[in-house]
Amino acid sequence: MVRNVNRSAWAQRLLGVDHHMRIRVAMTAVSALLSAVCGGLVMLLAYAGFARVDLSLIWISTLVLFNLAVLVCIRTGWTLSLDDPALTQLQIRYAILSNAAGYALLGEARGITPVILSLVLMFGIFNLSARQMLANLLLSLLCFGIATVVVFWMDAPGHNAVLELAYGVMIVLVLGGSTFVGLRIQHVRQRLKRQKHALAAALARIHHLAAHDDLTGLVNRRRMTELLAVERERCDRSGRPLVLALLDLDLFKRVNDQHGHAVGDAVLCAFAQSAVKNLRSTDVLARWGGEEFLLLLPETDAAGAALLLERLRAEVATLQVPCPAGHVAVTVSAGLAESLPGQSVEQVVECTDEALYQAKAQGRNRVVRHPQRTPAARSTLQPQAQN
Numbered sequence: 001m002v003r004n005v006n007r008s009a010w011a012q013r014l015l016g017v018d019h020h021m022r023i024r025v026a027m028t029a030v031s032a033l034l035s036a037v038c039g040g041l042v043m044l045l046a047y048a049g050f051a052r053v054d055l056s057l058i059w060i061s062t063l064v065l066f067n068l069a070v071l072v073c074i075r076t077g078w079t080l081s082l083d084d085p086a087l088t089q090l091q092i093r094y095a096i097l098s099n100a101a102g103y104a105l106l107g108e109a110r111g112i113t114p115v116i117l118s119l120v121l122m123f124g125i126f127n128l129s130a131r132q133m134l135a136n137l138l139l140s141l142l143c144f145g146i147a148t149v150v151v152f153w154m155d156a157p158g159h160n161a162v163l164e165l166a167y168g169v170m171i172v173l174v175l176g177g178s179t180f181v182g183l184r185i186q187h188v189r190q191r192l193k194r195q196k197h198a199l200a201a202a203l204a205r206i207h208h209l210a211a212h213d214d215l216t217g218l219v220n221r222r223r224m225t226e227l228l229a230v231e232r233e234r235c236d237r238s239g240r241p242l243v244l245a246l247l248d249l250d251l252f253k254r255v256n257d258q259h260g261h262a263v264g265d266a267v268l269c270a271f272a273q274s275a276v277k278n279l280r281s282t283d284v285l286a287r288w289g290g291e292e293f294l295l296l297l298p299e300t301d302a303a304g305a306a307l308l309l310e311r312l313r314a315e316v317a318t319l320q321v322p323c324p325a326g327h328v329a330v331t332v333s334a335g336l337a338e339s340l341p342g343q344s345v346e347q348v349v350e351c352t353d354e355a356l357y358q359a360k361a362q363g364r365n366r367v368v369r370h371p372q373r374t375p376a377a378r379s380t381l382q383p384q385a386q387n
């Protein structure tokens with residue numbers, strides 16, 4: 001257990017804490033390790049007489065030093081502000097130049113360099129675009145073409161027209177093949193990425209549909225019930241009363257009967273839009289039933305809520321919803337209630353329903369506040385405003 005903790009502390013120190021940093025450092029370290037192994041192989045070939053030891057040493061030293069410098073730059077966070085914080089393109093471009101130089105300098109051991117390069121190109125698969133990969137392939141072919149000319153020009157040991165031709169074909173095949181595989185993997189990755197985004201969008205849409213009313217776009221009854229439970233707990237903690245209002249479009253059946261269901265739907269939408277415009281961002285208006293809407297007013301006392309509802313009622317009365325016959329006008333009635341200590345959400349909603357019933361009974365197009373907070377008025381419901 002203690003050993004595991006020590007090991008992870010060491011891993012954190014070496015690779016960093018950030019997930020992306022860890023991946024960058026690990027990838028660069030693996031690439032550096034592979035370069036070191038390839039360098040070892042070249043040295044082996046040099047000591048076996050296939051390449052000049054001094055040139056091989058210079059070639060390997062620059063390769064290892066470059067890799068170490070890149071590793072330090074990444075691990076210290078120096079590259080974080082760059083577009084390519086993993087320095088992938090720089091590493092690959094360096095590998096292309098270095099291996100092409102190796103091809104020209106390493107004598108009979110030069111055949112190993114295109115293989116090393118194809119290995120390095122693989123590291124670009126995850127970070128480079130298809131365009132960058134193709135550009136790297138072209139640069140590789142160009143550099144190795146120049147290196148081949150240099151081999152002939154310098155009369156490098158062991159060179160021979162047939163052998164160089166074979167190497168040339170192999171270089172094209174190895175680099176072209178690794179780039180092709182890289183492009184395929186890129187393609188699959190891009191498709192997976194697109195599918196992931198599409199799935200995330202579909203999931204967000206499903207969440208939205210589960211919580212919202214299709215017609216008006218308002219929060220639906222299910223979601224409102226959850227929000228009410230949360231607000232109830234908040235009120236319990238703060239000692240504030242829960243303030244709710246139930247709103248109902250007046251004589252809405254008549255709108256449907258006279259103008260048709262589609263116009264009725266348009267009226268519902270127009271009402272919802274107009275109401276939302278008059279609310280604060282913290283207020284929540286939900287479609288509670290057919291033409292019934294429940295309004296949750298956090299951080300608002302009943303007096304403030306009554307003022308807001310009155311403003312909303314007046315605004316709705318000015319609505320003119322276009323229809324084939326001209327315009328439809330509607331009014332709204334509202335029942336307002338404020339919770340007593342210990343009252344459940346259902347009880348408060350019941351109070352709003354009673355107040356709404358009174359608003360309708362008193363002639364509609366008005367706001368009625370439930371009187372349960374004012375004991376003197378318990379037997380009568382108080383109209384707040386009327387036309």
Ligand SMILES: Nc1nc2c(ncn2[C@@H]2O[C@H](COP(=O)(O)OP(=O)(O)OP(=O)(O)O)[C@@H](O)[C@H]2O)c(=O)[nH]1
Pocket residue numbers: 215248249250251252253254256260261262263264265268289290291360364
């Ligand atoms: N167009 C449309 N109509 C709906 C929708 N949901 C409910 N309704 C209609 O709303 C009407 C409600 O009518 P009632 O409950 O009788 O009440 P009202 O005519 O509004 O009268 P009061 O409430 O007493 O003012 C019914 O005709 C329902 O069919 C809807 O989504 N779209």
